[in-house]
Amino acid sequence: MKTSNQEIAELLRSAAAALTIKKGNLFQIRAYETAADGIEHLTSETKDYWQENKLDQIPGVGESIRNYLDEYFRTGKVKHFQNLEAGIPPVVFELLDIPGVGPKTALELAKLGVKSRVNLSKQLNSGELVKKGFSVKLASKITSGLKEADNRTNRMLLPLAASQSRVISDYLKKGPGVVACDPLGSLRRQVATIGDLDFAVASKTPEKVVDYFLKMPGVNRVVSQGEAKVTVMLHTGLHVDLLVGDPDSYGALLQHFTGSKHHNIKLRSYAQEKGYSLSEYGVKKIIGKEVKSKNKEKTISCKTEDQLYKLLGMQTPAPEIREDRGEIEAALRYKLPDLIKLEDIKGDFHLHSNFPLEPSHGPGINPIEEIVGNALALGYDYVGISDHSPSFTKHTFNEIKVLVITRNNYIEQIKSTSKIRVLNGLEVDILTNGDISVPDKTLKTLDYAIAGVHSSHRMAKEEMTKRILKALSNPYVDILAHPTGRLLNERESYNADWEEVFKYCAKNNKLLEIDAYPNRLDLRDDLVKMAKGLGCKFIIDTDAHEISQMEVMPFGIAVARRGWVEARDVVNTWDYKKLAKWFNLKS
DNA sequence: GCCGTTTTCGGCCCGACTGTTTTCAGTCG
Missing domain, CATH: 1.10.150.110 (DNA polymerase beta, N-terminal domain-like)
Structure with missing residues (x-):
């Protein structure tokens, strides 16, 4: 079946x-x-x-x-x-x-x-x-x-969608009579994968903008074309939608085209109850059963989205949470969360260096010193190095201990000379029986440990749940790495009873990682929201294997925002003192 | 068939584009 x-x-x-x-x-x-x-x-x-x-x-x-x-x-x-x-x-x-x-x-x-x-x-x-x-x-x-x-190819990952979108919006902005241009749809909502690209343009001369758009390099064919609305397919197979609207009602256009569909349906139903009819042109007053006027002139236009939401008596929800997951109800009560922002991040804890612990695990390419230097350049207050633990199949527990101690000593030296706080972490494996790939007495020598499932992904749900819970019960495990194991366009999440896992994490102060690497974005946004509801705390990391990848942090922030997460829910927004207390660090 | 901080009945988002339509149906976002 x-x-x-x-x-x-x-x-x-x-x-x-x-x-x-x-x-x-x-x-x-x-x-x-x-x-x-x-x-x-x-x-x-x-x-x-x-x-x-x-x-x-x-x-x-x-x-x-x-x-x-x-x-x-x-x-x-x-x-x-x-x-x-x-x-x-x-x-x-x-x-x-x-x-x-x-x-x-x-x-x-x-x-x-x-x-x-x-x-x-x-x-x-x-x-x-x-x-x-x-x-x-x-x-x-x-x-x-x-x-x-x-x-039909795979949906695009966010970095590709963002770069493609930039090329198109740069082109559009140079168009005749273009007052403003914004990429909208799922890209603006920062959904983990993007199907097609949507753009809104504010202009008094839509027909000129449409003409200009059709001449854009890379356009393969016109799927449909109207006075102010066009869909084209590029040679790459990518679909691009353009909507042109009057600058005076641009807010309504932004709102409409950002979606999501379910957000719009809920919002419009609500507007209707209040006696309004809502569309991309603005807000119309309904009298009796008839819309007062079908003339666009009679529409209350909204230059900004804020005006539109305000007219309906509510806060403006951030684009990332417009999914009809309770944001309209919260906005009506003026109780929207104060979502985390990139500037709130004070450090990154999941970073791989080229320290020779375990070459087969695909180590990072930069020395620890360079990672620390880059963290400083990014304005961080602290940084954690978390190389993969040595393979337990190739080494005895004693050999692993020796390797880790060597690295500990090396990091201690860096700690003493660094301008920012450096933390000594390790990414360890959760074995099939829930044991950790590194012995406790070795884990004890670290500042923190990130544990992740890296093998046997296809276990039955109950078994996987047990496996994860057992790993988390290890007192030295602080963080559950990329909790669902999904790889976008490659591998599904594994099955586990997430509610049970999250309840355990909330009760026992185990952190859920939001891995910002664009093909992971794991924990997923919907599960983040569920975990937050159960009282979990998070850590947002880049999982960078080279220092340039430390710049993928915004994608992790997007996931957190989509999960309604506030800065206070995320430990790497905290100041060092509070952070050190959470991780039980000495100073 | 679903749903309710005005409702357990009576509503259900809104508009654009295409084709072949002289007033609308089908599809899409």
Whole structure:
């Protein structure tokens, strides 16, 4: 049985598509889609919710869908969904993820004899579909849609998205009549991976900006084009959306295009209750059931986002938390968190040097002295060096002890001459049975230890939870490194009962690391928020293996902000005295 | 089908673009 969150969401989306084809209730269709969204964004498996009898805690899941899911987990199928889908060729559901193809188009294709995606491609190329009466324009649209779906690459990591975005916004800023230009969408919200790039431009002459944008180097084809709204595809396959708006209502445009979709839906529902209708043009007053005027002139325009949120009687939530995870409710009560900022960071604790402890672990390339010097240049008050521990498979515990002591002595010398505080740490392995790869008496000689899972990632959830908890129970382990082990676009998080792990950390003063390295961003933002709610403290580190990588700190800050974290929740924003107390250091 | 610091009933975000539409349906963000 397919039970991943992605697969369960697909199950619901197929039901929604079937209902669309059968002209079901529009709101019921939306309800299935909302539930699918809710499931996709869960921090743990839907199946776990089911086993714990908590399915209706999932956003968008009510009594009916709860019962359907229960039936699914018990029997592997949902009779109601099977009935909905009866009479609809299965290929319809296969075609839905082609851009431009929705339920109705997919059904038409199926009726014209399309058997599969491959077959669709064949019939398009041979012109067979058009001969059978399918629209020529739609056929060409779907041909490019198919090409796109096939070339769909991984979502971009933040550094790449940021650099691509800079090139485009530099270009746009030089455009005719451009007053302002901002990258928006998921990049502005600093989501860990970015699908496409969105830009807003403020200008009184949108048509000129649109023309200028279409001439941008690298544009491969125009996906759609309107007076003030364009989507293009670059030669790299990247999608870029542009919206041009009047400078007087630019705040509303920024708000609209930053999203997220769920934030906007919640915000607009709330606005509606208050008698307003909200769009990218501003705020309209609703009288009775009718919007007072459809004229844009009658819209209250908002130059800034603050004006818009203020009009609705709330604080402006930082872009990073606009995900409909409670920020609108908090903003209405003027209780938004005071999110951590890059300037709050006073040090970095997960740094790898070239000290010859264990070459096979891929050590850093810079000497400890250079790392300390760079920390000073970054304005830090303290810095922690945390090389990988020597491999326990190649060394006896006694050899490990000797190696570590050698390094200890070396760092002691640096400590005595350095202008900033230097801490002596080590990144150690959590072995499959939960033991630490370095003996306690050696760990005891360090200022701190970061423990991480570096092997056997595919353990069963219960086993992995036990493994992590046992490691954390070691009194010398201070930090859980990159807690979920995910590598973006490469490896999923491993399974563990995170709530149990976080409760343990909160109770026993174990720190959760937010690893700022862009392909990790681990702990993930949603779990950060959960951990913060359970009272956990964090440390944000770069995991740099060369000193230039110490500059990835902003990505870790973004994750923390997305998890509603304030500076006081993060130990490496504290002054040294408070920090030393937490780590039980001598001075 | 979901949901509620005005509601357990009666609502459900809002608008743009495309195609082939003379008033709208489908898809997308």
